[in-house]
Amino acid sequence: MKNLDKNFNMVQDILNKTEEELKKMNPVNIMVVGKTGVGKSTLINNLFRENLALTGIGRPITKHLRRISKEGVPLVLYDTRGLELSLEVQKEIKSEIFDTIKENKKLGIQGEIHLAYYCINANSSRIEPTELELIRELSEKLPVVIVLTQSIGEPAATFKTYIENLNLPIYGVVSLMAENFKLTEEMSIPAFGLKELLELSFEIIPEEAKKAFNNAQQVDIARKANSARSWATRYIATSFGVGFLPIPFSDASVLVPMQVTLLAHITAIFGISMDKATIASLVAAIGGTGGATFAGRYIVSNVIKLIPGAGTVVGGLISGTTASIITTALSMSYIEVLAIIAAGEKDGKYPDLKNIEQLMKAKFQERLKKGAKISKNLDLTTDLPKETNELKKQSKKDQLMSNFKKLTQRKKSNK
Secondary structure, eight states: OTGGGOEEOHHHHHHHHHHHHHHHSOOEEEEEEEOTTSSHHHHHHHHBGGGHHHHSEEEESSSSEEEEEETTEEEEEEEEOOTTSOHHHHHHHHHHHHHHHHHHHTTGGGTOOOEEEEEEEGGGOOOOHHHHHHHHHHTTTSOEEEEEESOOHHHHHHHHHHHHTTTOSSSEEEEOBSSOEESSSSOEEOOBSHHHHHHHHHHHSOHHHHHHHHHHBOSOHHHHHHHHHHHHHHHHHHHHSTTOOOEEGGGGGGHHHHHHHHHHHHHHHHTOOOOHHHHHHHHHHHHSOOSSOEEHHHHHHHHHHTSTTOGGGTTSEEOHHHHHHHHHHHHHHHHHHHHHHHHHHHTTOOOOHHHHHHHHHHHHHHHHHHHHHHHTTEETTTTEEHHHHHHHHHHHHHHHHHHHHHHHHHHHHHO
């Protein structure tokens, strides 16, 4: 069992590979246009994770335009300032906007701006001729979505209808309330509209930037989970499906790097703030130890014991089905827990590490039991139904008997 004694620093490996996955993502680049005070920062902080308008690095690239980004978030925002000022200033801003779009286009897929949100306070019930002109000109360069912020009451609904009837060359008008609006100490209007804006944005953003957009958004956790499940299912089918050669249990540690890659990719899809302590708690749940370094022995042998009927594999061969059961249980339970963490982060709540470990362990064992039901009628060394193997054995026996009879008859005829 020499290979099983090999230590894998899974925590650091997952963090490193997650970083690699993030670097592979083409960032999504969005321009946020609108007057100061219309709620652009509130929109940014509630649509995207990490409170970007507060914690992101806002670097001025022109007099009235700043570039907002943050390490680990594959998103770049271009925020305009001063559109409420004089006509002269507005002309400067317009020139800066179009110069930035032009220069970024030269950067190719990494720098090209994909979309513009033009934000207007719905309560103002007013859009100026200079704004209409800017929207029309901007739509010639970028897909534009008009975002009506603070959309409360009938006047906001009437204003939306008015804008839609202008037949502007835009992709849509979205009314929203980016965060709960407090009416009294006891009453508030719940936030709404962010998911509609998110879905419309996904339709507009090019395919190569959608992974980054999904990573950066915090509105639809279910979308992240579904994307992670879809990717994990394909990865597992490719890794352990047809063509997977059964491996000796003594070489089972070769599964661990594959599982590290799987967990890292899932972490990158979710785009949540994962530190060493959190990942250590999650991996400890399946490794049986709380340290940062986990041996292949714990990852594989302890897991196989949890699959009823798989004990016979120990000392023998691990088939694709067994490897798939282990890895599917690992990935799906990991996704479930990350979804809970992501939902908590969105509300500013961070789970206790001990609770995370217990939750991961419970989800993992639950998934293993589901996998065990699938494997119940399989020969875990061949991945074939037990009945099929019995038929093959019987067929081989019948063939031998038939050959024996033919040989006996030949001998008799030769005499």
